Amino acid sequence: MNKAELLAWLQEEYRQWQALLDEIGPKRMELPGVAGHWSMKDIVGHLNGWHPTLLGPMQAALNGETKPAPAWPAQLKTDDEINNWIYEWNRERPLPEILAETQQQMQQLLTLVEALPDDVRIEPMHEQGQIYHLVWLGDERFVPGEFFDHFHDDHEPDIRAWLAQMEKE
Numbered sequence: 001m002n003k004a005e006l007l008a009w010l011q012e013e014y015r016q017w018q019a020l021l022d023e024i025g026p027k028r029m030e031l032p033g034v035a036g037h038w039s040m041k042d043i044v045g046h047l048n049g050w051h052p053t054l055l056g057p058m059q060a061a062l063n064g065e066t067k068p069a070p071a072w073p074a075q076l077k078t079d080d081e082i083n084n085w086i087y088e089w090n091r092e093r094p095l096p097e098i099l100a101e102t103q104q105q106m107q108q109l110l111t112l113v114e115a116l117p118d119d120v121r122i123e124p125m126h127e128q129g130q131i132y133h134l135v136w137l138g139d140e141r142f143v144p145g146e147f148f149d150h151f152h153d154d155h156e157p158d159i160r161a162w163l164a165q166m167e168k169e
Helices: 003-024 040-050 052-063 079-091 095-115 146-168
Strands: 121-127 130-137 140-142
Touching: 003 040, 003 095, 003 130, 003 146, 040 052, 040 079, 040 095, 040 146, 052 095, 052 130, 052 140, 095 146, 130 146
Parallel strands: none
Antiparallel strands: 121 130, 130 140
16 A cells, blocks of 8 residues: 555545444434443544544654653553543533544544655554554554544444444334
């Protein structure tokens, strides 16, 4: 895969993501029960909460800067602790703000990929039947599709099952 193909893949993933959000619609975005007690808004906030851990370091690597610290408190170490913090951080935020944050983060990601050198090293990584695209910047590697990979691996099945159930009601 080259840079242009990676960019096209990310744009298509984002188009599909937007189609899913349109299918769910704003009236159902805050209904609980999509994944445990989480609503779709909670899942979007969760994905947004983790996305800067890719965007910030990737931006820093492109600019030759120091990697920024995560947004959550340093004493949080486990994924569960961090996920709870992200959930609480987003719980009272309005849906339009969370959706606008996703759009801003996606634009930042596309801008970062466009800024990659044309000869950037992009390698496939096969893990548990999935293919992930690794981008190498110097000796650091990044997974630009991490937002979508995590969504597909950990959240899409629950969302699709919830949507199917909603359609029956």
